[in-house]
Amino acid sequence: MKSMIDELWYGNVSPMDDTRNNTEEMKELMSYIARHQEELMATLTDEQKAIFEKFDDCWSEYASKAEKAIFSYAFKLGARLTLETLMN
Numbered sequence: 001m002k003s004m005i006d007e008l009w010y011g012n013v014s015p016m017d018d019t020r021n022n023t024e025e026m027k028e029l030m031s032y033i034a035r036h037q038e039e040l041m042a043t044l045t046d047e048q049k050a051i052f053e054k055f056d057d058c059w060s061e062y063a064s065k066a067e068k069a070i071f072s073y074a075f076k077l078g079a080r081l082t083l084e085t086l087m088n
Contacts, residue, residue: 015071 007013022030041049 004013041052044052
């Protein structure tokens with residue numbers, strides 16, 4: 001078995017890119033999002049599209065930062081739980 005630390009170091013593990021845990025409900029929601037965005041874009045003027053794209057870029061950046069913060073918190077929490085378990 002390969003070391004998880006080595007796998008992280010070499011970039012072989014990327015939690016952000018792992019979509020195996022997406023539920024059917026999440027996949028369905030992504031489909032709805034894509035369809036609604038496509039329908040919305042078809043109704044917007046060029047100026048409105050530019051504004052919407054800026055909004056979408058900002059939202060994506062926010063979501064990425066939030067996911068990173070949640071991952072970091074959860075990782076630290078897991079490490080603390082493991083430490084506490086080993087110490088008792």
